[in-house]
Amino acid sequence: MxxxxxxxxxxxxxxxxxxxxxxxxxxxxxxxxxxxxxxxxxxxxxxxxxxxxxxxxxxxxxxxxxxxxxxxxxxxxxxxxxxxxxxxxxxxxxxxxxxxxxxxxxxxxxxxxxxxxxxxxxxxxxYLFGKIIPSLSLVLSMSLRFVPKFKAHMVSVSETQRSIGRDVSCGSLISRTKTAITILSASVTWALENAIETADSMKSRGYGLKGRTAFSIYRxxxxxxxxxxxxxxxxxxxxxxxxxxxxxxxxxxxxxxxxxxxxxxxxxxxxxxxxxxxxxxxxxxxxxxxxxxxxx
Structure with a gap:
Protein backbone atom coordinates (compact mmCIF):
# COMPACT_ATOMS: atom_id res chain seq x y z
CA MET A 1 0.00 0.00 0.00
CA TYR A 127 13.59 21.72 6.44
CA LEU A 128 11.96 21.81 9.88
CA PHE A 129 14.97 22.62 12.03
CA GLY A 130 17.55 23.98 9.58
CA LYS A 131 16.76 27.60 10.34
CA ILE A 132 16.23 27.12 14.08
CA ILE A 133 19.14 24.84 14.99
CA PRO A 134 21.08 24.37 11.74
CA SER A 135 24.12 22.60 13.17
CA LEU A 136 22.16 20.16 15.33
CA SER A 137 19.61 19.40 12.62
CA LEU A 138 22.39 18.70 10.13
CA VAL A 139 24.21 16.39 12.55
CA LEU A 140 21.03 14.47 13.42
CA SER A 141 19.91 14.11 9.81
CA MET A 142 23.37 12.94 8.72
CA SER A 143 23.53 10.50 11.64
CA LEU A 144 20.15 8.99 10.77
CA ARG A 145 21.27 8.65 7.16
CA PHE A 146 24.71 7.30 8.05
CA VAL A 147 23.57 4.13 9.82
CA PRO A 148 21.71 2.51 6.87
CA LYS A 149 24.41 3.65 4.42
CA PHE A 150 27.19 2.19 6.58
CA LYS A 151 25.27 -1.07 6.95
CA ALA A 152 24.67 -1.30 3.19
CA HIS A 153 28.36 -0.64 2.50
CA MET A 154 29.42 -3.35 4.95
CA VAL A 155 27.11 -5.81 3.20
CA SER A 156 28.63 -4.83 -0.14
CA VAL A 157 32.20 -5.29 1.15
CA SER A 158 31.23 -8.62 2.74
CA GLU A 159 29.83 -9.90 -0.56
CA THR A 160 32.99 -8.78 -2.36
CA GLN A 161 35.14 -10.63 0.15
CA ARG A 162 32.95 -13.70 -0.19
CA SER A 163 33.45 -13.72 -3.97
CA ILE A 164 37.20 -14.15 -3.47
CA GLY A 165 36.76 -16.93 -0.92
CA ARG A 166 36.75 -14.95 2.32
CA ASP A 167 33.54 -15.55 4.22
CA VAL A 168 32.88 -14.61 7.86
CA SER A 169 30.60 -17.64 8.22
CA CYS A 170 33.13 -20.22 7.00
CA GLY A 171 36.61 -21.32 8.02
CA SER A 172 38.48 -21.27 11.29
CA LEU A 173 37.92 -18.74 14.03
CA ILE A 174 41.16 -16.92 13.17
CA SER A 175 40.36 -16.65 9.45
CA ARG A 176 36.80 -15.46 10.16
CA THR A 177 38.11 -12.87 12.60
CA LYS A 178 40.63 -11.60 10.04
CA THR A 179 37.91 -11.35 7.40
CA ALA A 180 35.58 -9.48 9.80
CA ILE A 181 38.38 -7.04 10.70
CA THR A 182 39.10 -6.48 7.00
CA ILE A 183 35.44 -5.74 6.29
CA LEU A 184 35.15 -3.39 9.27
CA SER A 185 38.41 -1.61 8.40
CA ALA A 186 37.32 -1.07 4.78
CA SER A 187 33.93 0.24 5.88
CA VAL A 188 35.36 2.63 8.46
CA THR A 189 37.89 3.93 5.93
CA TRP A 190 35.10 4.52 3.44
CA ALA A 191 33.06 6.36 6.10
CA LEU A 192 35.97 8.66 6.99
CA GLU A 193 36.72 9.42 3.34
CA ASN A 194 33.04 10.08 2.69
CA ALA A 195 32.91 12.47 5.66
CA ILE A 196 35.87 14.46 4.32
CA GLU A 197 34.33 14.64 0.84
CA THR A 198 31.02 15.78 2.32
CA ALA A 199 32.71 18.49 4.38
CA ASP A 200 34.66 19.76 1.35
CA SER A 201 31.51 19.75 -0.79
CA MET A 202 29.52 21.69 1.82
CA LYS A 203 32.31 24.23 2.22
CA SER A 204 32.58 24.78 -1.54
CA ARG A 205 28.82 25.34 -1.73
CA GLY A 206 28.99 28.07 0.89
CA TYR A 207 27.49 26.23 3.86
CA GLY A 208 27.82 28.29 7.02
CA LEU A 209 28.09 31.65 5.30
CA LYS A 210 25.83 34.47 6.42
CA GLY A 211 22.87 35.39 4.29
CA ARG A 212 22.52 32.02 2.62
CA THR A 213 19.03 31.06 1.42
CA ALA A 214 17.16 27.78 1.77
CA PHE A 215 15.22 26.04 -0.97
CA SER A 216 12.07 24.09 -0.11
CA ILE A 217 9.78 21.87 -2.15
CA TYR A 218 7.17 21.59 0.62
CA ARG A 219 3.90 23.52 0.62
Missing amino acids: RDTFRDFHPFVNFLYFLLVISFSFCLTHPIAQAISLICAAVYCISTEGRKSVMFILKFCLPSVLVTAFINPAFNHEGQTILIYFSNGNPLTLESILYGISSGVMLVTILLWFVSFNRVMTSDKFI FEERDVYAVIWFGFCGLFLLAGSIVSAFGFRYFPNIRYAAFDVTTIPFYFVYLGMCITPFLINVKEELKWKALYSKM
Whole structure:
Protein backbone atom coordinates (compact mmCIF):
# COMPACT_ATOMS: atom_id res chain seq x y z
CA MET A 1 0.00 0.00 0.00
CA ARG A 2 1.30 3.42 -0.96
CA ASP A 3 2.04 5.64 2.03
CA THR A 4 0.05 8.80 1.24
CA PHE A 5 0.62 10.16 4.74
CA ARG A 6 4.30 10.40 3.86
CA ASP A 7 3.43 13.08 1.28
CA PHE A 8 1.94 15.40 3.91
CA HIS A 9 3.84 18.44 5.08
CA PRO A 10 6.92 17.59 7.23
CA PHE A 11 5.43 19.47 10.19
CA VAL A 12 2.36 17.22 10.09
CA ASN A 13 4.52 14.09 9.96
CA PHE A 14 6.72 15.28 12.81
CA LEU A 15 3.78 16.35 14.96
CA TYR A 16 2.11 12.97 14.53
CA PHE A 17 5.16 10.93 15.49
CA LEU A 18 5.96 13.27 18.37
CA LEU A 19 2.49 12.65 19.79
CA VAL A 20 2.28 8.88 19.29
CA ILE A 21 5.80 8.21 20.56
CA SER A 22 5.36 10.50 23.58
CA PHE A 23 2.03 8.98 24.59
CA SER A 24 3.31 5.45 23.93
CA PHE A 25 6.09 6.18 26.40
CA CYS A 26 3.90 7.85 29.04
CA LEU A 27 0.69 5.78 29.00
CA THR A 28 1.09 2.47 30.85
CA HIS A 29 -2.55 1.38 30.83
CA PRO A 30 -2.81 -2.00 29.01
CA ILE A 31 -5.66 -0.79 26.78
CA ALA A 32 -3.69 2.29 25.70
CA GLN A 33 -0.59 0.17 25.12
CA ALA A 34 -2.59 -2.33 23.06
CA ILE A 35 -4.04 0.49 20.93
CA SER A 36 -0.62 1.97 20.24
CA LEU A 37 1.02 -1.41 19.56
CA ILE A 38 -1.69 -2.57 17.15
CA CYS A 39 -1.77 0.74 15.27
CA ALA A 40 2.03 0.84 15.00
CA ALA A 41 2.09 -2.74 13.69
CA VAL A 42 -0.76 -2.11 11.24
CA TYR A 43 0.94 1.02 9.87
CA CYS A 44 4.27 -0.80 9.47
CA ILE A 45 2.74 -3.87 7.83
CA SER A 46 0.56 -1.83 5.46
CA THR A 47 3.52 0.17 4.16
CA GLU A 48 6.46 -2.21 4.58
CA GLY A 49 4.72 -5.53 3.93
CA ARG A 50 6.54 -8.79 4.60
CA LYS A 51 9.68 -7.01 5.80
CA SER A 52 7.91 -5.55 8.82
CA VAL A 53 6.12 -8.83 9.57
CA MET A 54 9.45 -10.65 9.76
CA PHE A 55 10.83 -7.86 11.97
CA ILE A 56 7.89 -8.26 14.36
CA LEU A 57 8.18 -12.06 14.51
CA LYS A 58 11.97 -12.22 14.79
CA PHE A 59 12.63 -9.30 17.13
CA CYS A 60 9.53 -7.73 18.66
CA LEU A 61 7.76 -10.78 20.09
CA PRO A 62 10.95 -12.29 21.58
CA SER A 63 11.77 -8.90 23.12
CA VAL A 64 8.46 -8.88 24.99
CA LEU A 65 9.04 -12.42 26.29
CA VAL A 66 12.63 -11.72 27.33
CA THR A 67 11.62 -8.57 29.21
CA ALA A 68 8.76 -10.40 30.89
CA PHE A 69 11.18 -13.09 32.16
CA ILE A 70 14.09 -10.82 33.08
CA ASN A 71 12.16 -8.21 35.08
CA PRO A 72 10.88 -10.60 37.81
CA ALA A 73 14.43 -11.78 38.40
CA PHE A 74 15.48 -8.29 39.53
CA ASN A 75 12.20 -6.69 40.59
CA HIS A 76 10.58 -8.36 43.58
CA GLU A 77 7.98 -5.72 44.44
CA GLY A 78 4.31 -6.54 44.60
CA GLN A 79 1.83 -8.05 47.01
CA THR A 80 0.70 -11.09 45.00
CA ILE A 81 3.48 -13.63 45.67
CA LEU A 82 3.39 -16.66 43.38
CA ILE A 83 6.52 -18.59 44.46
CA TYR A 84 9.86 -18.02 46.14
CA PHE A 85 13.20 -18.41 44.37
CA SER A 86 15.95 -20.53 45.85
CA ASN A 87 17.65 -17.37 47.19
CA GLY A 88 14.51 -16.40 49.08
CA ASN A 89 13.34 -13.61 46.78
CA PRO A 90 9.66 -13.71 45.81
CA LEU A 91 8.22 -13.97 42.32
CA THR A 92 5.24 -11.63 42.19
CA LEU A 93 2.42 -11.29 39.70
CA GLU A 94 2.91 -7.53 39.58
CA SER A 95 6.56 -7.84 38.53
CA ILE A 96 5.63 -10.21 35.69
CA LEU A 97 2.90 -7.91 34.41
CA TYR A 98 5.20 -4.91 34.70
CA GLY A 99 7.83 -6.77 32.68
CA ILE A 100 5.28 -7.53 29.96
CA SER A 101 4.18 -3.88 29.98
CA SER A 102 7.79 -2.69 29.65
CA GLY A 103 8.39 -5.09 26.77
CA VAL A 104 5.26 -3.97 24.96
CA MET A 105 6.27 -0.33 25.43
CA LEU A 106 9.75 -1.02 24.03
CA VAL A 107 8.40 -2.87 21.00
CA THR A 108 5.74 -0.22 20.34
CA ILE A 109 8.26 2.63 20.37
CA LEU A 110 10.60 0.64 18.11
CA LEU A 111 7.78 0.09 15.60
CA TRP A 112 6.90 3.78 15.64
CA PHE A 113 10.54 4.65 15.06
CA VAL A 114 10.67 2.27 12.10
CA SER A 115 7.89 4.29 10.49
CA PHE A 116 9.45 7.56 11.68
CA ASN A 117 12.77 6.72 10.03
CA ARG A 118 11.00 5.98 6.75
CA VAL A 119 8.67 8.99 6.74
CA MET A 120 10.88 11.67 8.28
CA THR A 121 13.72 11.81 5.77
CA SER A 122 16.83 13.92 6.26
CA ASP A 123 15.43 16.53 3.86
CA LYS A 124 12.32 16.95 6.00
CA PHE A 125 14.35 17.14 9.18
CA ILE A 126 16.62 19.84 7.79
CA TYR A 127 13.59 21.72 6.44
CA LEU A 128 11.96 21.81 9.88
CA PHE A 129 14.97 22.62 12.03
CA GLY A 130 17.55 23.98 9.58
CA LYS A 131 16.76 27.60 10.34
CA ILE A 132 16.23 27.12 14.08
CA ILE A 133 19.14 24.84 14.99
CA PRO A 134 21.08 24.37 11.74
CA SER A 135 24.12 22.60 13.17
CA LEU A 136 22.16 20.16 15.33
CA SER A 137 19.61 19.40 12.62
CA LEU A 138 22.39 18.70 10.13
CA VAL A 139 24.21 16.39 12.55
CA LEU A 140 21.03 14.47 13.42
CA SER A 141 19.91 14.11 9.81
CA MET A 142 23.37 12.94 8.72
CA SER A 143 23.53 10.50 11.64
CA LEU A 144 20.15 8.99 10.77
CA ARG A 145 21.27 8.65 7.16
CA PHE A 146 24.71 7.30 8.05
CA VAL A 147 23.57 4.13 9.82
CA PRO A 148 21.71 2.51 6.87
CA LYS A 149 24.41 3.65 4.42
CA PHE A 150 27.19 2.19 6.58
CA LYS A 151 25.27 -1.07 6.95
CA ALA A 152 24.67 -1.30 3.19
CA HIS A 153 28.36 -0.64 2.50
CA MET A 154 29.42 -3.35 4.95
CA VAL A 155 27.11 -5.81 3.20
CA SER A 156 28.63 -4.83 -0.14
CA VAL A 157 32.20 -5.29 1.15
CA SER A 158 31.23 -8.62 2.74
CA GLU A 159 29.83 -9.90 -0.56
CA THR A 160 32.99 -8.78 -2.36
CA GLN A 161 35.14 -10.63 0.15
CA ARG A 162 32.95 -13.70 -0.19
CA SER A 163 33.45 -13.72 -3.97
CA ILE A 164 37.20 -14.15 -3.47
CA GLY A 165 36.76 -16.93 -0.92
CA ARG A 166 36.75 -14.95 2.32
CA ASP A 167 33.54 -15.55 4.22
CA VAL A 168 32.88 -14.61 7.86
CA SER A 169 30.60 -17.64 8.22
CA CYS A 170 33.13 -20.22 7.00
CA GLY A 171 36.61 -21.32 8.02
CA SER A 172 38.48 -21.27 11.29
CA LEU A 173 37.92 -18.74 14.03
CA ILE A 174 41.16 -16.92 13.17
CA SER A 175 40.36 -16.65 9.45
CA ARG A 176 36.80 -15.46 10.16
CA THR A 177 38.11 -12.87 12.60
CA LYS A 178 40.63 -11.60 10.04
CA THR A 179 37.91 -11.35 7.40
CA ALA A 180 35.58 -9.48 9.80
CA ILE A 181 38.38 -7.04 10.70
CA THR A 182 39.10 -6.48 7.00
CA ILE A 183 35.44 -5.74 6.29
CA LEU A 184 35.15 -3.39 9.27
CA SER A 185 38.41 -1.61 8.40
CA ALA A 186 37.32 -1.07 4.78
CA SER A 187 33.93 0.24 5.88
CA VAL A 188 35.36 2.63 8.46
CA THR A 189 37.89 3.93 5.93
CA TRP A 190 35.10 4.52 3.44
CA ALA A 191 33.06 6.36 6.10
CA LEU A 192 35.97 8.66 6.99
CA GLU A 193 36.72 9.42 3.34
CA ASN A 194 33.04 10.08 2.69
CA ALA A 195 32.91 12.47 5.66
CA ILE A 196 35.87 14.46 4.32
CA GLU A 197 34.33 14.64 0.84
CA THR A 198 31.02 15.78 2.32
CA ALA A 199 32.71 18.49 4.38
CA ASP A 200 34.66 19.76 1.35
CA SER A 201 31.51 19.75 -0.79
CA MET A 202 29.52 21.69 1.82
CA LYS A 203 32.31 24.23 2.22
CA SER A 204 32.58 24.78 -1.54
CA ARG A 205 28.82 25.34 -1.73
CA GLY A 206 28.99 28.07 0.89
CA TYR A 207 27.49 26.23 3.86
CA GLY A 208 27.82 28.29 7.02
CA LEU A 209 28.09 31.65 5.30
CA LYS A 210 25.83 34.47 6.42
CA GLY A 211 22.87 35.39 4.29
CA ARG A 212 22.52 32.02 2.62
CA THR A 213 19.03 31.06 1.42
CA ALA A 214 17.16 27.78 1.77
CA PHE A 215 15.22 26.04 -0.97
CA SER A 216 12.07 24.09 -0.11
CA ILE A 217 9.78 21.87 -2.15
CA TYR A 218 7.17 21.59 0.62
CA ARG A 219 3.90 23.52 0.62
CA PHE A 220 1.42 23.76 3.46
CA GLU A 221 -1.84 22.67 1.81
CA GLU A 222 -5.45 22.53 3.00
CA ARG A 223 -5.19 18.89 4.05
CA ASP A 224 -2.20 19.79 6.23
CA VAL A 225 -4.27 22.42 8.03
CA TYR A 226 -6.98 19.87 8.82
CA ALA A 227 -4.36 17.37 9.96
CA VAL A 228 -2.70 19.86 12.31
CA ILE A 229 -6.07 20.81 13.80
CA TRP A 230 -6.95 17.14 14.31
CA PHE A 231 -3.62 16.16 15.85
CA GLY A 232 -3.60 19.30 17.97
CA PHE A 233 -7.06 18.47 19.31
CA CYS A 234 -6.03 14.88 20.01
CA GLY A 235 -2.88 15.94 21.81
CA LEU A 236 -4.66 18.43 24.07
CA PHE A 237 -7.57 16.06 24.72
CA LEU A 238 -5.27 13.17 25.65
CA LEU A 239 -3.12 15.47 27.79
CA ALA A 240 -6.26 16.47 29.68
CA GLY A 241 -7.12 12.78 30.05
CA SER A 242 -3.70 12.08 31.51
CA ILE A 243 -4.05 14.96 33.96
CA VAL A 244 -7.38 13.64 35.26
CA SER A 245 -5.91 10.09 35.42
CA ALA A 246 -8.21 8.64 32.76
CA PHE A 247 -5.30 6.38 31.74
CA GLY A 248 -4.19 5.72 35.30
CA PHE A 249 -2.61 2.33 35.96
CA ARG A 250 -0.39 1.28 38.87
CA TYR A 251 1.52 -1.99 39.23
CA PHE A 252 3.12 -1.61 42.66
CA PRO A 253 2.53 -2.48 45.42
CA ASN A 254 -0.73 -3.81 43.97
CA ILE A 255 -2.54 -3.38 40.67
CA ARG A 256 -4.91 -0.42 40.59
CA TYR A 257 -6.32 1.29 37.53
CA ALA A 258 -8.85 3.86 36.39
CA ALA A 259 -12.34 2.56 35.69
CA PHE A 260 -13.16 1.80 32.07
CA ASP A 261 -16.54 3.54 31.84
CA VAL A 262 -18.37 6.29 29.96
CA THR A 263 -16.08 8.93 31.45
CA THR A 264 -12.85 7.35 30.17
CA ILE A 265 -13.97 5.58 26.96
CA PRO A 266 -13.91 8.82 24.88
CA PHE A 267 -10.21 9.26 25.68
CA TYR A 268 -9.42 5.78 24.34
CA PHE A 269 -11.45 6.39 21.18
CA VAL A 270 -9.59 9.64 20.54
CA TYR A 271 -6.27 7.88 21.15
CA LEU A 272 -7.27 5.14 18.71
CA GLY A 273 -8.37 7.72 16.15
CA MET A 274 -5.10 9.60 16.41
CA CYS A 275 -2.88 6.51 16.13
CA ILE A 276 -4.79 4.98 13.21
CA THR A 277 -5.07 8.21 11.19
CA PRO A 278 -2.18 7.53 8.74
CA PHE A 279 -3.52 4.06 7.96
CA LEU A 280 -7.01 5.44 7.31
CA ILE A 281 -5.54 8.12 5.05
CA ASN A 282 -3.69 5.47 3.07
CA VAL A 283 -6.79 3.26 2.81
CA LYS A 284 -8.90 6.18 1.62
CA GLU A 285 -6.35 7.07 -1.06
CA GLU A 286 -6.05 3.43 -2.12
CA LEU A 287 -9.83 3.09 -2.55
CA LYS A 288 -9.93 6.38 -4.42
CA TRP A 289 -7.30 5.24 -6.91
CA LYS A 290 -8.99 1.88 -7.39
CA ALA A 291 -12.30 3.60 -8.09
CA LEU A 292 -10.66 5.92 -10.64
CA TYR A 293 -8.78 3.02 -12.25
CA SER A 294 -12.00 1.00 -12.61
CA LYS A 295 -13.55 3.83 -14.64
CA MET A 296 -10.71 3.92 -17.15
